[in-house]
Amino acid sequence: MPDPDIWSSPPKNLELPEREVHIWRANLDLEPEVLSRLASTLDNDEKARAGRFHFTRDRDNFTACRGILRELLGGYIGSSPASIEFAYGEFGKPAQHPRNSGPPIRFNLSHSSGLAVFAFARNCEIGIDLEAISPEFAGEEIAERYFSARELAELMALPAETRPEGFSLCWTRKEAYVKARGAGLQIPLDSFSVSLTPNQPERLESEDSYRWRLRSFKPAPGFVGAVVYEGVHEAQGFHPRYWDWGVWR
Numbered sequence: 001m002p003d004p005d006i007w008s009s010p011p012k013n014l015e016l017p018e019r020e021v022h023i024w025r026a027n028l029d030l031e032p033e034v035l036s037r038l039a040s041t042l043d044n045d046e047k048a049r050a051g052r053f054h055f056t057r058d059r060d061n062f063t064a065c066r067g068i069l070r071e072l073l074g075g076y077i078g079s080s081p082a083s084i085e086f087a088y089g090e091f092g093k094p095a096q097h098p099r100n101s102g103p104p105i106r107f108n109l110s111h112s113s114g115l116a117v118f119a120f121a122r123n124c125e126i127g128i129d130l131e132a133i134s135p136e137f138a139g140e141e142i143a144e145r146y147f148s149a150r151e152l153a154e155l156m157a158l159p160a161e162t163r164p165e166g167f168s169l170c171w172t173r174k175e176a177y178v179k180a181r182g183a184g185l186q187i188p189l190d191s192f193s194v195s196l197t198p199n200q201p202e203r204l205e206s207e208d209s210y211r212w213r214l215r216s217f218k219p220a221p222g223f224v225g226a227v228v229y230e231g232v233h234e235a236q237g238f239h240p241r242y243w244d245w246g247v248w249r
């Protein structure tokens with residue numbers, strides 16, 4: 001898993017060549033003027049969704065996340081953030097609407113505890129997930145409910161002090177796979193397995209694992225992230241690039 005210092009300054013002009021995967025991270029707790037600039041780019045549906053959050057921080061984080069997504073996507077396709085239109089898959093996965101101009105770019109995003117990660121790729125499906133590592137959440141009961149038998153056995157074999165990280169590695173890898181496929185909980189979570197031992201190679205065992213690459217990464221101290229993307233990129237020497245939105249904007 002790459003170190004947190006993998007995150008670097010992106011170029012001002014965004015370009016996404018074929019076979020590259022770009023991962024961005026962003027702190028969602030923003031200065032009011034930045035938040036209001038981003039909020040002004042949202043469409044009516046997004047504004048309505050934002051308005052339905054009960055807590056201000058949740059509303060602001062959602063607004064920031066969608067605004068940053070628009071800004072980045074706009075940078076890649078050469079359109080203004082407010083002009084971007086989204087389409088939604090059967091199970092809610094957002095994608096570019098065919099009406100947008102510019103190259104077809106696939107993306108996915110995840111947010112947790114004030115941090116967000118975004119993944120972009122050309123012509124290949126992609127899914128990303130982010131979680132804060134939480135000792136309270138690393139319970140056997142939850143693992144029994146959501147993990148495959150193989151994952152549960154690997155988790156329980158870990159020393160107690162690394163179990164929270166192993167749990168989060170498993171969770172994010174599973175979520176990233178499910179999100180890459182865009183099928184939400186239509187895919188039974190125990191129908192495929194991922195490896196979860198910290199500092200060991202990422203492994204995905206699923207009926208279609210030949211299609212996918214799985215990478216874990218450290219978005220910030222106390223967090224883990226995972227990305228799953230289609231294709232042969234790594235076999236051809238391509239690896240994800242990790243960029244900081246806070247430096248770019």
Ligand SMILES: CC(C)(COP(=O)(O)OP(=O)(O)OC[C@H]1O[C@@H](n2cnc3c(N)ncnc32)[C@H](O)[C@@H]1OP(=O)(O)O)[C@@H](O)C(=O)NCCC(=O)NCCS
Pocket residue numbers: 062065091092093094108109110111112127128129130146147170171174175178179180181182183184185189
């Ligand atoms: C969307 C989903 C796939 C992930 O949600 P989540 O982990 O709660 O939230 P995240 O922050 O990681 O991702 C949410 C984003 O994913 C995107 N998304 C929504 N539906 C999606 C789908 N079907 N596929 C891929 N991405 C989707 C959206 O951009 C959404 O954010 P936005 O609506 O604010 O733009 C969720 O609906 C789900 O089904 N989760 C599985 C829950 C579970 O039991 N996991 C156990 C893992 S062991």
